[in-house]
Amino acid sequence: MRQQIAEKAAVLAFVDRMMSVTVPTEAFDALCAAAETIGCGKVMFSARVAGPNWKNMILGTTYPAEWIAHYLDSGYDKTDPVRTRGAYQAEPYLWSDLIKLVRKPELKIFEEARQFGMVEGLVIPVFDGRGMIGVVGFAGEDAAVFNGAMVAGLRIVATTFIHAYHLLSGGDSPAKVSIDTLSRREIDVVHWAAQGGSNWKIAQILGISENAVEYHFRNILRKLGVENRGAAIVAALRLGYIGVF
Numbered sequence: 001m002r003q004q005i006a007e008k009a010a011v012l013a014f015v016d017r018m019m020s021v022t023v024p025t026e027a028f029d030a031l032c033a034a035a036e037t038i039g040c041g042k043v044m045f046s047a048r049v050a051g052p053n054w055k056n057m058i059l060g061t062t063y064p065a066e067w068i069a070h071y072l073d074s075g076y077d078k079t080d081p082v083r084t085r086g087a088y089q090a091e092p093y094l095w096s097d098l099i100k101l102v103r104k105p106e107l108k109i110f111e112e113a114r115q116f117g118m119v120e121g122l123v124i125p126v127f128d129g130r131g132m133i134g135v136v137g138f139a140g141e142d143a144a145v146f147n148g149a150m151v152a153g154l155r156i157v158a159t160t161f162i163h164a165y166h167l168l169s170g171g172d173s174p175a176k177v178s179i180d181t182l183s184r185r186e187i188d189v190v191h192w193a194a195q196g197g198s199n200w201k202i203a204q205i206l207g208i209s210e211n212a213v214e215y216h217f218r219n220i221l222r223k224l225g226v227e228n229r230g231a232a233i234v235a236a237l238r239l240g241y242i243g244v245f
Helices: 002-018 024-038 065-073 095-099 104-114 148-170 184-194 199-206 210-224 229-238
Strands: 042-046 058-061 120-128 131-140
Touching (some): 024 042, 024 058, 120 148, 184 229, 199 210, 210 229
Antiparallel strands (some): 042 058
């Protein structure tokens, strides 16, 4: 219980930190600090899961440099199931989930990752209304950190970070938060957006159309006085509309 409280506090502190960062690198540093506090201190942030040049897609990482060099020298960027199979996943997935599905040669990648302090990992793709906008990967030595409640918290961390990163990279200015009350449906929409859901995914979960999701988002942005869904997620967390776990 005490550990869960500490993890929840780390997630909330990270969300608060995203309200004051001014440059993308500062946002990434805050992401790494939060991950370290939670217990999964190795972080990878990339434009997407799969692509022809994996190294060039990495926008930030704290993975050991020796592991990355070995990974590339061994050609794992072309065979790693985290990339080859994960490219088709819309939901977060654990490395251990993939291990159950891979062939014996692919298991070698996970076995060697353990030698670099990466026993378990979590990959979180993040979407907005247009599609995938980034991927955050967390890895660590303690597989127990990646429990169901913490996965939900890390989804919020990853989603908040990627939206903040894009906001800071694009130079948009955040607006002030208003106090207009969100409806029950709007709370549901922003909750699933905080979990990284695309408009299509949110529509499927709530049993409504994508147009309805877009309509609710316009109302959410107006009521919270913000300009994009990342800022809406942060505002909803701060105002207590949605929780971390």
